[in-house]
Amino acid sequence: MSQDRTMLTTLWSETDGVLLLRSVATAMVRLSEVGDPGAYTLPYPDEAQRALNTTVLTCLLLKAKPPESLPELVEWAAKRPLDQWPGTLPPDVVPPESRFLDEATRQPTALCYEWAVDAEDSAARHSEQRYMAIASQRCWEENYPEAYRAFRLLLTRRPVLTHRELATLPAAADGELGPLGDLLYDVYRPAPSGHLDRERRSHISCARCHTLLHLTVGGDLWCERRRCRELGTARRGREYPVDDGGGAQLLIRPLRQWVSATGALEERLAQRLAAAGADVELWPGFGAYGIRVRFPGGTTLAVDHKDWESPALLGRRAVPPQPDPPYDRCVWVVPAARLRKNPDFRTTFEAYRPSASPELMTDRELLRTARRLIGTTAPGLRDTAPDPGPDGEATEGLF
Template structure:
């Protein structure tokens, strides 16, 4: 193992700030599931929230800093105080500048908040949605029905919002490949939270870009939880759902929106682009062993997973190659080119915190550039340097 990586891992395990941020992030996620973190005034508090408050107070007292006096004040810290201004000791570069655990306009957990929550081993499966997808994969594997698995993943990507009637009728609809997975939809689609409801119009509004539900802000606007939608400019209104439409509005649960639907949308778009270039692409092979299996004319086969993380350190800590089946020659983690624009040191921080040399990290633009050159020249993958300037396709996000 690289000595620098050993040092960073030691610092990680020794840093009290790591334990504190995990605890507070988990508490904010738990409060959001129970209702609204911004309304954390009812007692008794959830166990995770009380533990996070106690940990924060103790840390502040040890560092002779003023602690939050209540859980509502801790929520205010999470929404209004950037993490690099908290009185905590952290390994270097683990918190992006001005990053927070809650969005100030909505008091909902940020993507970074979920990243810290899944960094804790005891909550990783719960807050990443791994359990739900494992159940889907196991059933499809037993039934030898990969088409059903892909249909389920595509549904989560394309339809994060369904009415209750759609939820009940989709599996039996003509042309549906969902097979026996219909009952599992009720585990991953839940009644839309009241925080997304326009109380005057008694309706929900979807995002025209990602099709998730928009969230009313404290300033009277609409906000989308997906970074790529907010960066596209003014949030665009999509379909409007009456609160009681066709039995009520159902929303894909947040862990699956973040860890399955959002990267799945990126993988689907990237797969379409690679296919146009001339590569053979299979989405979610081996019942979701990894995101895409990409085969080029020279025979090189890549295992590709799309990742869109706020913290390169937290992403680097999770770096590990995917299962060897279906087989591949090299594995890549692909991030949106926009992440490097926002954080020029993203790649360097990722490299410092990763425990192994695999997978390789590449942007969507770099992969598309490499694919175009490889197919056009018929050269081996190893001879292509994705960083060399040339035809530069636009990044997907």
């Protein structure tokens, strides 16, 4: 590790701003799980009280005006950009104008979850690791890779189920889910009230990504996925009436963010690579990594899709997976939109990562690499035209 990286690691562990943002992010995620954070009265939940205490103490030490209550801290999280919070931070750790809560819905942003999982005491709770580790272990013990793949495909393609579907799916899957049928009840939960259209008495899915749309404070519909928002106004998809089929069951947020969204993009990328002549396997080794790509010349890539707001937080997690199944190079694919929005994304990522692997590429860079390794201009690897989005809209690259 270089001297600069050693310095950044020290700054991260000792900087008051890092401790503050971790604490507040954890509190906002916790509050979103149990109800309306603005409605809380004393005594506050433990995570929320710690976050409020940390913020107040930091403000007092810096002679700044602190929030006077938890509702005021929630307003800070929704309205105050993170680079304007009290305390000091290592360089480039928060994107400009980024916030922990979406102002229109008071729901945690993707960045909020990224900071919550950076806190060691809450990482397992607020990430996908706990549930996916259970699924992987069960399928490994029974030597049932088909069940693991079926589980990943379900989470990827069906972020919403009706209660009736949830109850009947394990039996209807003809054994495909194997030992994982009961795990569905842990990862699909009754849809929160914030997603409910009370006039229609139904939940409404996004026509693009199929997760549930959230109502804003102004009564509009909002999708939590960046890519859908960038495509424009939310599009109504399937409706889930409260009185039909027992209502909607929504995949929990960490799995929507790090498994469902990621899986959809890894599927599309795998299809492009397979069409070009590569040997492609999704989620090999019971989820050791996203895609195993073997080329005719013998080179094997381990590919993971990573759509993170903060390149610094992503860089801190940049450790290659265990070499089982084996690979020659490890690649993390990030949306090209991230690099367009933040030209320093790659530089910041590289400054914070602890090792030289994995390599960071956009989807188009990976496809160009594949084209060189295959030595062809096969249709599956052509990237001269924008790729159509899930509803037919043209987008830049795959992501």
